Amino acid sequence: MNELILHHYEASPYSEKIRTILGFKGLAYRSVLQPQVLPKPDQLALTGGYRKAPLLQIGAHIYCDTNLIADVLERLKPEPTLYPAPVAGASRMIAAFADQTLFRIAAMLVFQPQGGGTARAPEGMSRREMVGLLKDRTKMMQDSRVIHVPPDLAPTHFDSFIGPLEVQLGHEGPYICGPSPSIADFASHHVMWFIQNRANVEDPFAEYPRVKEWIKRIDGFRQDPVDQLESAAAVELAKKTPPPPPDQALVEHPEWKAGDTIEIVATDYGFDPVQGELVKLVGNEIALRRIDERAGEVIVHFPVVGYEIRKPA
Numbered sequence: 001m002n003e004l005i006l007h008h009y010e011a012s013p014y015s016e017k018i019r020t021i022l023g024f025k026g027l028a029y030r031s032v033l034q035p036q037v038l039p040k041p042d043q044l045a046l047t048g049g050y051r052k053a054p055l056l057q058i059g060a061h062i063y064c065d066t067n068l069i070a071d072v073l074e075r076l077k078p079e080p081t082l083y084p085a086p087v088a089g090a091s092r093m094i095a096a097f098a099d100q101t102l103f104r105i106a107a108m109l110v111f112q113p114q115g116g117g118t119a120r121a122p123e124g125m126s127r128r129e130m131v132g133l134l135k136d137r138t139k140m141m142q143d144s145r146v147i148h149v150p151p152d153l154a155p156t157h158f159d160s161f162i163g164p165l166e167v168q169l170g171h172e173g174p175y176i177c178g179p180s181p182s183i184a185d186f187a188s189h190h191v192m193w194f195i196q197n198r199a200n201v202e203d204p205f206a207e208y209p210r211v212k213e214w215i216k217r218i219d220g221f222r223q224d225p226v227d228q229l230e231s232a233a234a235v236e237l238a239k240k241t242p243p244p245p246p247d248q249a250l251v252e253h254p255e256w257k258a259g260d261t262i263e264i265v266a267t268d269y270g271f272d273p274v275q276g277e278l279v280k281l282v283g284n285e286i287a288l289r290r291i292d293e294r295a296g297e298v299i300v301h302f303p304v305v306g307y308e309i310r311k312p313a
Ligand SMILES: N[C@@H](CCC(=O)N[C@@H](CS)C(=O)NCC(=O)O)C(=O)O
Pocket: 011, 012, 013, 014, 015, 035, 036, 037, 038, 051, 052, 053, 054, 064, 065, 066, 067, 099, 140, 306
């Protein structure tokens, strides 16, 4: 069964990256709305510990992290491509910069107490829920290894990237890497979308009209899901579609072999380990097999970049 199920929530920027990519590729998807904060019992039944948004579910295969999800969608539907040949490498590098650095600057910009003011709550969220969200995120970011930008410097850092982008879009375009959209656009757009929705500033891109136009262009790719599915129903669905037996040839590594009991953990923030039996380690993908009381046998996939494999303690 190749039905695509996106686990996400409306206010999640990384989910927005995948929503716009799904629309760009014309891929239909079912939507499962997960909570914005822990506890997320149905999500954890599928992943075994990974709590971040979004997830892509295909039967009993659970794909974590937008870096891998983008590659999986490209594999499923190569055209239109996220990685146009002349800029395939450059677009991946820009996307990594946007996801890892630009997003952190944006987070500081949105949450800084001066300048832009404190963040606006996501639509429909009460003050009390907003306090809960901040607590949850503070805990998730504990001991994080992400780039730290002092809040008062965030606006100048941000302008130093958006200014040149504004100039570039005047020469080339209409996308970041030229005439066709690429992963660079989707990874940068979700950062701008986050600022637009959450910064307490009337018009954060007032000085950057071409960037504003480009944001609208990428906004236009977003498509509604086919339907909404309850998260418990998605767990049931995983249980009903057990994955095929593992293929030993899918582990190519000097240290790890198929069947090893491992745990996978993020290297940047949110260090919730996922335990299971290694079934795939090739290219930019690691997958483990786990048996869950509710979801049955599931295969949880991660990208290599940003994750560490270790022996459970
Ligand atoms: N590297 C991950 C980052 C995902 C991420 O940090 N997502 C945020 C929401 S946009 C998150 O999960 N926050 C905590 C939560 O929702 O529980 C990816 O590319 O998917």
